[in-house]
Amino acid sequence: MPAAQIKTKIITNRRLKANYWHLEFESGLIARSARPGQFVNIRVNDLLEPLLRRPLSIHGVKGARVKVIYEVLGKGTQALSQRKSGEFLDIIGPLGNGFDYPSAAKSKGKYILVAGGMGVAPLLFLAEKLKTLKPLVLIGARAKELIICTPEFKALGAEIKLATDDGSAGFNGRVTQLLEIELKQTRAAVIFACGPHPMLKAAAQIAASSQLPAQLSLEAHMACGIGACLGCVVSTKDGYKSVCKDGPVFSGQDLIW
Numbered sequence: 001m002p003a004a005q006i007k008t009k010i011i012t013n014r015r016l017k018a019n020y021w022h023l024e025f026e027s028g029l030i031a032r033s034a035r036p037g038q039f040v041n042i043r044v045n046d047l048l049e050p051l052l053r054r055p056l057s058i059h060g061v062k063g064a065r066v067k068v069i070y071e072v073l074g075k076g077t078q079a080l081s082q083r084k085s086g087e088f089l090d091i092i093g094p095l096g097n098g099f100d101y102p103s104a105a106k107s108k109g110k111y112i113l114v115a116g117g118m119g120v121a122p123l124l125f126l127a128e129k130l131k132t133l134k135p136l137v138l139i140g141a142r143a144k145e146l147i148i149c150t151p152e153f154k155a156l157g158a159e160i161k162l163a164t165d166d167g168s169a170g171f172n173g174r175v176t177q178l179l180e181i182e183l184k185q186t187r188a189a190v191i192f193a194c195g196p197h198p199m200l201k202a203a204a205q206i207a208a209s210s211q212l213p214a215q216l217s218l219e220a221h222m223a224c225g226i227g228a229c230l231g232c233v234v235s236t237k238d239g240y241k242s243v244c245k246d247g248p249v250f251s252g253q254d255l256i257w
C-alpha cells in the first residue's frame with residue numbers, strides 16, 4: 001500500500017528514560033500495512049521551524065495504534081517531546097522498504113539482530129515477526145542506563161546479550177565485537193542491524209567475512225523523504241540509492257562504505 005498522509009491525535013508521548021521517548025498515535029491505515037524497518041515522517045509541530053519532517057522507525061503496532069521511540073537530540077525531536085496527548089500530528093507513512101525477513105536466510109541457523117543505541121527501534125518490531133525463531137538480540141549502548149527495550153525483547157522469547165562501552169552491563173566493548181564472539185560459537189543464518197553508521201559498517205564487514213547475509217537499516221539526514229531531492233543518497237554497487245525510498249534497509253554486500 002502506498003504511504004498515507006494523515007492528521008492524527010497523539011495517544012501518548014512520554015519519557016522512557018534519559019533522553020528516550022515513546023510516542024503512540026492512531027492510524028489503522030499505517031498500522032495495517034507497516035512492515036518492520038519502515039518508518040514514518042513526522043511534522044513535529046505546525047510552525048515554520050523546524051520545516052522538515054523527522055523520520056522515525058515504526059517500533060510496533062497494536063490494533064490501530066502505531067508506536068515509535070525516539071531520542072531527543074536537536075530542535076526537531078525536542079519540539080516533538082513537547083507535544084501532548086490529544087494534540088494532532090501530521091504524519092506520512094509507512095515509508096521505505098523494510099526488512100526482507102521472510103526470505104532473508106539462505107541457510108539454517110540463528111537470526112541475529114544487532115542494535116546500537118536507538119537501533120532497537122525497528123528491531124523490536126522485527127523480533128515480533130521472528131518470534132517463533134527465537135532470535136538472538138545483541139544490544140549495545142554507551143552505558144547500562146542507556147539500554148532500552150530488554151523486557152520487551154524478553155517477552156518475545158528472544159535471547160538477549162548486552163554490550164556497553166563502559167562495561168556497566170554485559171560485554172565490555174562494542175556490540176560488533178560481541179557479534180564477532182557470538183559468531184564463533186553460534187551457527188548464524190542472517191544478521192539484521194540498525195544503529196550508527198560506523199557500527200553498521202563494522203557489522204557489514206563481519207557478516208561478509210563470515211559469508212552471512214546482512215540487512216542493515218541506515219540512518220541519513222532527510223529532506224523530502226520520498227526519493228525526490230537526492231538528499232539522502234548512499235553509494236551502492238548499483239549506483240546511488242536513496243535511503244528514504246530505496247532503503248532504509250540495504251544488503252550489507254551492496255553498500256559501498
Ligand SMILES: Cc1cc2nc3c(=O)[nH]c(=O)nc-3n(C[C@H](O)[C@H](O)[C@H](O)COP(=O)(O)OP(=O)(O)OC[C@H]3O[C@@H](n4cnc5c(N)ncnc54)[C@H](O)[C@@H]3O)c2cc1C
Nearest residue numbers: 054055056057070071073074075076077121219220221248
Ligand atoms: C529511516 C530513519 C529512521 C530513524 N528512526 C529513528 C528512531 O526510530 N528513533 C530515533 O530516535 N531516531 C531515528 N532516526 C534518526 C532521527 O530521524 C534523527 O535523530 C532526528 O531527525 C533528529 O532531528 P532533530 O531535529 O532532533 O536533530 P537535528 O537538530 O536535526 O540534529 C541533532 C543531531 O542529530 C544528528 N542527526 C540528525 N538527523 C540524523 C539522522 N537522520 N541520522 C543520524 N544523525 C542525525 C545531527 O547530525 C546532529 O548532531 C531515524 C532516521 C532515519 C533516516
Ligand code: FES
Nearest residue numbers: 223225229230244
Ligand atoms: S530525503 Fe529526498 S531523496 Fe531521500
